[in-house]
Amino acid sequence: MSSSIVTKNISTEAAFTAVQAAVEKAKEIGINICVSVVDRGASEMAFLRMNKSFLPSMTIAKDKAYTAAGFGFPTMQWGEVLQGKTQLQAGIAGRPNVVTFGGGLPIFEGEDVIGAIGVSGGSEEEDILCAQAGVDAIDYVLV
Structure with a gap:
């Protein structure tokens, strides 16, 4: 008897669509961003750095995507998750590549x-807005 495990992953096309949508939203609101889309294992699938975006935003965007993929929830939720948990706060803060502020969103297909996506370059609220535009564009493509 053979058994198999099927895992779903974002496609290259969907990753590219998300990056484009995030950049279009950034242009609309007048900011310059870096945006990274990773697969379920946090390997980068697409990345774009807009002209005049902050250089450190390159790695911050990648880290936001890594964090959202690895934990399966938006990076903006870390404040709530960590509230009152001193040891967890200290442990998470010391982890490389983990970001605990907004701009990273997991991408779901159903419950998987x-x-x-990770976005960096604007305020936390602007980064979330651009990341959400990327996710929304993929939802449209998947339907």
């Missing part, structure tokens, strides 16, 4: 995490 298939990837994540």
Whole structure:
């Protein structure tokens, strides 16, 4: 008897669509961002750095995507998750590549995490807005 495990992953096309949508939203609101889309294992599938975006935003965007893919929830939720948990706060803060502020969103197909998007370059609220535009564009493509 053979058994198999099927795992879902974001496609290259969907990753590219998400990056484009996030950049279009950034242009609309007048900011310059870096945006990264990773697969379910946090391997980068697509990345774009807009002209005049902050250089450190390159790695921050990648880290936001990594964090959202790895934990399966938006990076903005870390404040709530960590509240009152001193040891967890200290442990998470010391982890490389983990970001605990907004701008990273997991990407779902049904209930399965298939990837994540990370955006950096604006305020936390602007980064979330751009990341959400990327996720929304994928939802449209998957339907």
